[in-house]
Amino acid sequence: GDSVTQMEGPVTLSEEAFLTINCTYTATGYPSLFWYVQYPGEGLQLLLKATKADDKGSNKGFEATYRKETTSFHLEKGSVQVSDSAVYFCALSSPNTGNQFYFGTGTSLTVIP
Amino acid sequence: DAGVIQSPRHEVTEMGQEVTLRCKPISGHNSLFWYRQTMMRGLELLIYFNNNVPIDDSGMPEDRFSAKMPNASFSTLKIQPSEPRDSAVYFCASSNDPAEEAFFGQGTRLTVV
Numbered sequence: 001g002d003s004v005t006q007m008e009g010p011v012t013l014s015e016e017a018f019l020t021i022n023c024t025y026t027a028t029g030y031p032s033l034f035w036y037v038q039y040p041g042e043g044l045q046l047l048l049k050a051t052k053a054d055d056k057g058s059n060k061g062f063e064a065t066y067r068k069e070t071t072s073f074h075l076e077k078g079s080v081q082v083s084d085s086a087v088y089f090c091a092l093s094s095p096n097t098g099n100q101f102y103f104g105t106g107t108s109l110t111v112i113p
Numbered sequence: 114d115a116g117v118i119q120s121p122r123h124e125v126t127e128m129g130q131e132v133t134l135r136c137k138p139i140s141g142h143n144s145l146f147w148y149r150q151t152m153m154r155g156l157e158l159l160i161y162f163n164n165n166v167p168i169d170d171s172g173m174p175e176d177r178f179s180a181k182m183p184n185a186s187f188s189t190l191k192i193q194p195s196e197p198r199d200s201a202v203y204f205c206a207s208s209n210d211p212a213e214e215a216f217f218g219q220g221t222r223l224t225v226v
Contacts (some may be wrong), residue, residue: 021142034214043117043217044156088220089156095214098161098168099144099208105155 002027002097006090011085013080013111021075021107022088023064031094033057033073037104038070047075047088080111090112117218119205125224131193134221137186138207146215147180147190151219155206162188195225 007022025033036044048057053068062077067099073090090104118137126132138145147159160170165182173180177196182188192199202222206215 032213035218036190041220044206046214046215049214051150091215093208098160098163100161101146101206101208103148103156103158 001095002031002100002102004090004092004102004104006088007107008111009087009106010108011022015082015111015113016079017111019075019077019080019084021088021090021109022077025071025073025090025092027071027092027094027096029094029096030068031092034073034091034093034101035062035064035073036089036091036103040086045102046091047093048055048113056091067081072091074096077089080109082113085109117205117207119203119218119221121221122219123222123224125226126195128225129194130195130225131222132195132199132225133192134190134203134205134223136186136188136190136205136218138205139216140186142207142209142216144208145182145184145188146206146208147188148206149200149201150204150220157188159203180223192223195223197225198223209212 001004034049037047038044041110048059050066056065087106089106120135122168145162160180165200180190202220204220206217208215
């Protein structure tokens with residue numbers, strides 16, 4: 001069945017460091033791919049999304065490109081800030097599975113000054 | 114729209130008691146999801162409704178858990194009897210069909226003592 005595998009955490013970076021969180025997926029057909037962010041004590045919020053191959057989603061300095069050839073959707077940011085400290089979830093949704101959402105296990109990011 | 118609304122935000126109950134969690138999805142959304150989040154198991158899908166009909170309840174842990182969606186604007190998740198291992202944050206999310214993104218509520222933090 002459809003699934004998402006993302007990089008284990010936790011990840012600790014210094015402010016202004018480069019961030020990569022890996023995400024790969026398994027799906028039939030052509031899923032939509034998402035990155036969600038969860039700040040402490042809050043629900044998940046959409047960070048960015050891509051709905052077809054080679055699309056690049058971007059928001060708040062974060063980017064991820066839908067790579068069908070490698071079935072990947074890695075999250076990147078060139079210069080992280082303390083305020084980026086949160087848990088990041090990769091997810092997919094596909095009409096082949098009734099538009100059900102499949103989430104990865106989450107990657108905790110801590111950015112230190 | 115006020116977003117997905119969950120109540121209560123916090124619930125503390127004694128083992129053996131019945132607990133009911135409530136969710137109001139975003140108006141016009143026809144898919145609703147209940148998730149459970151714990152440190153040990155991460156984010157788990159419990160049940161997925163589409164047009165008020167349960168589509169996939171394979172994630173419901175056991176018979177103590179039940180979920181209903183009597184109409185498009187309301188859903189409940191009931192645990193009877195509750196046990197300490199049910200302590201978690203329970204999230205409700207809703208989306209359109211076909212799914213563009215899932216919108217999450219703020220969650221209900223359940224503590225069973």
